[in-house]
Amino acid sequence: MNCTISPVTLKPNVRKVNEILVQKIVYLYKNEFSIDVSTYFKGLEKVSIYECLDTNYRFFYPYSIISDEFLYDELKIQHPNYYPSWKWEYEVVLPMLINKKNILEIGCGEGFFLEKIMHKYDITALGIDTNKESITEAKKKGVSAETIDIYTMTYKYQEKFDCIICFQLLEHIADINKFITGVLQLLKSGGVFIVSVPFNKPYLIYTILLICHPITWVFGMINH
Numbered sequence: 019m020n021c022t023i024s025p026v027t028l029k030p031n032v033r034k035v036n037e038i039l040v041q042k043i044v045y046l047y048k049n050e051f052s053i054d055v056s057t058y059f060k061g062l063e064k065v066s067i068y069e070c071l072d073t074n075y076r077f078f079y080p081y082s083i084i085s086d087e088f089l090y091d092e093l094k095i096q097h098p099n100y101y102p103s104w105k106w107e108y109e110v111v112l113p114m115l116i117n118k119k120n121i122l123e124i125g126c127g128e129g130f131f132l133e134k135i136m137h138k139y140d141i142t143a144l145g146i147d148t149n150k151e152s153i154t155e156a157k158k159k160g161v162s163a164e165t166i167d168i169y170t171m172t173y174k175y176q177e178k179f180d181c182i183i184c185f186q187l188l189e190h191i192a193d194i195n196k197f198i199t200g201v202l203q204l205l206k207s208g209g210v211f212i213v214s215v216p217f218n219k220p221y222l223i224y225t226i227l228l229i230c231h232p233i234t235w236v237f238g239m240i241n242h
Contacts, residue, residue: 024070025077025194035076036067053092058083075194084192103130107185107214114212115139118181122146122204124168125187129156136161144179146171168200180209189215 023030040059047055059065066079108131115121119141123132126145133156136143145163147153156163182201191197201211 022066022068022079024068024072024075025081025192026070026073026075026198028195029072031071032068033071034066035069038065038067040064053089055089058089081192103128104134105185108134111183111185111212111214112138114210115141115181118210120179120181120206122171122175122179122182124182124184124201125190126156126161126163127152129159129161129163131183131185132156132161132163133159168197168204172200172203175204177204177206179204180206181212182209183212185214186216188213 021030022032022034024032040056040062043065044054044056044059047053062080062083065083067076068079069076111131112135115135116139118139121132121135121141121143123143123145124147126132126147127149129145129152132143132145135141143162145153145156145161146166146168147156147163148165148167150165153163153165182205188194188197198211205211
C-alpha cells in the first residue's frame with residue numbers, strides 16, 4: 019500500500035516516476051557548483067520522484083530533503099549570478115498587471131521586479147522575504163518590503179491583495195497545501211495568484227535542482 023501523499027491534495031493518489039542515486043546528486047553539485055551537499059542526504063542511497071495524479075505536481079521523497087540558508091549563501095558566493103536581477107518571466111508577467119492596484123510579491127529578494135513595476139504602473143506593491151539582507155537591499159531601491167513569512171501575513175492582511183506573485187519560490191516550499199491556503203486568504207475575491215518555477219528538464223538540471231527545490235511544477239496562474 020502506498021503511504022506517500024501529495025503535498026498539494028494531502029491524498030495518496032500519486033505515482034512514482036523515477037529514482038535518483040544520492041551519489042549522482044552529490045557528484046553533480048560538486049562538479050557544477052563546487053559545493054558538497056552530502057550532509058543533506060545522510061542515511062539515504064536514493065531519492066524518489068513522485069507525481070500527484072490530481073494536479074501533475076511532482077515532488078521528491080522523502081520529504082525531509084530540503085536545503086537551508088547556508089547552501090543559498092554558498093551558491094551566491096560561488097556563483098554571483100545565480101540570482102539574476104532580471105528574468106524572462108518578469109516580462110511575461112508585466113502585461114498581466116494592467117489594472118491591478120494592490121500587489122504582493124512573496125520571496126521578493128532584493129526587489130528588482132517590484133522596483134520595475136513601481137515605475138511602470140500606478141500601483142501599491144509590497145514585497146516580503148525571510149532574508150533580512152535581501153529586504154535591506156530592496157528598501158534601498160525604494161521598495162516597500164518586510165521581513166515576514168506568509169503565515170504571519172494572514173493575520174494582518176486578510177483579502178488585501180488583488181494580485182500575488184511568486185517567482186522561483188514555490189519549488190522551495192515543502193508544505194505546499196498550507197502555503198497555497200495562506201495565499202488564498204491574502205487574495206481578494208477575484209484576485210490572481212501568478213507563479214513561476216524552474217523547468218524540470220533536462221535530467222541533469224532536474225537532478226541538480228533537487229536539494230534546493232523539493233518540488234517541480236510549471237508556470238501558471240490561479241484565479242481566486
